Amino acid sequence: MKVQFLDKLRVDFPELKFILGKKFAFRPPKTVVVGPEEANDSLLLMHELGHALCHHRNFGTDAERIKMEREAWEKARELCVAYEVSYDEETVEAELDTYRDWLDKKSRCPDCGLTRFQAPDGTYHCPQCENFL
Ligand SMILES: [Zn+2]
């Protein structure tokens, strides 16, 4: 990623802080961590900026987390047009897939294998083992 690109973002979004780090991330409320140079770094940066512009705070339940990831990518799509970054659908789907896999593994009941649901307090419940069915 070009230094000028980051400079431009700093000018366009003076309310946000862009810092360099080990991987791309958004730290609520206002810090965008810029990861190392890689093939899709501009796109990943647009995604983290998307989180910031959608005012994502904490991630709540895992289902909300997925929703926020999707929102941040939708925002990134607009940003990519504005900043002439190529929006690579395959990269986006791959990134979303890692969250889906993670959620899938996490939500499966260790006893019966059924997909559990998550209560607002973050705990998982199995409809079968806990006799909801
Ligand atoms: Zn994200």
Ligand SMILES: [Zn+2]
């Ligand atoms: Zn179960």
